Amino acid sequence: MFVITGATGQLGSRIVDQVLTRVPTDAVGVSVRDVDRAAHLAARGVRVRRGDFTDPATLAHAFADADQVLIVSAAIRGGGAVVANRAAADAAHAAGARRILYTSHQAAARDSLFPAQLTHAATEEHLAGLGVAFTALRNGFYASALQFVIGDALESGHLVAPADGPVSWTAHDDLAEVAAIALTEEGALDGVTPPLTAPEMLDLDAVAGVLTDHTGRTISRIVVGDDEWRSAAVRRGMPEAAADFTLGMYRAARRGEFAVTDPTLGALLGRRPTPARSVIEAIAAAPTRT
Helix, strand or coil: CEEEECCCCCCHHHHHHHHHCCCCHHHEEEEECCHHHHHHHHHCCCEEEECECCEHHHHHHHCCCCCEEEECCCCCCCHHHHHHHHHHHHHHHHCCCCEEEEEEECCCCCCCCCHHHHHHHHHHHHHHCCCCEEEEEEECCEHHHHHHHHHHHHHHCEEEECCCCCECCECHHHHHHHHHHHHHCCCCCCEECCCECCCCCECHHHHHHHHHHHHCCCCEEEECCHHHHHHHHHHCCCCHHHHHHHHHHHHHHHCCCCCCCCCHHHHHHCCCCCCHHHHHHHHHHCCCCC
């Protein structure tokens, strides 16, 4: 059985949909924190069980009979994320899974300026030490993360953020499809993968240019200092820990940590990955949320 965690999340739900086009429904199980949110999957014949990385005792039941487990990284900030990811990996191993897959990041490294990369690096190291076959999917930076700066920019006409650098923004749909390929096709990807990225890199100045072209309205890129940005973000209601986390992303970007592209994603898809410009235009065209 293939067991997928985080199956109601933005990435996990897409992975499940892709896997269900490749294998029989009764071969797929999901581990979710809230089983009610996965009722639509149960109705399709998917095995739905509660599993919570922060409550490891639940994972033995969620992962039972798994041949392979795909762990979508915990949506937790700070040291708790590493603990949660390790708990999931240990539970998959204890359940007898012969292979474990994990959604890592293109820039996973112990010396990254972006805290999320420290989590991914530590989780990769833990997986490598379990003595079981594993795949760390080094996903490109999710292009959907741009929706936060895009929303503010469309309202004000100014894309205000600290100094940044090029990022190979990559679409969730493409990464979900490759995760499904890696899970269901033996040998497609093993160990720590190359960066799974779209072929184009954009910094926020280029993002502002795409928005200008798409809307016909000038969107100006305004660079502010790190401390000024952080103070403004906290005044607007962003928790201090979240502001520090996000600031790390900008610092890592301007150091060039995300300035990498690789052909592996396109080769596995058998087509050109979704351009970041298309994702940006889709975000800009989406109805305003209230």
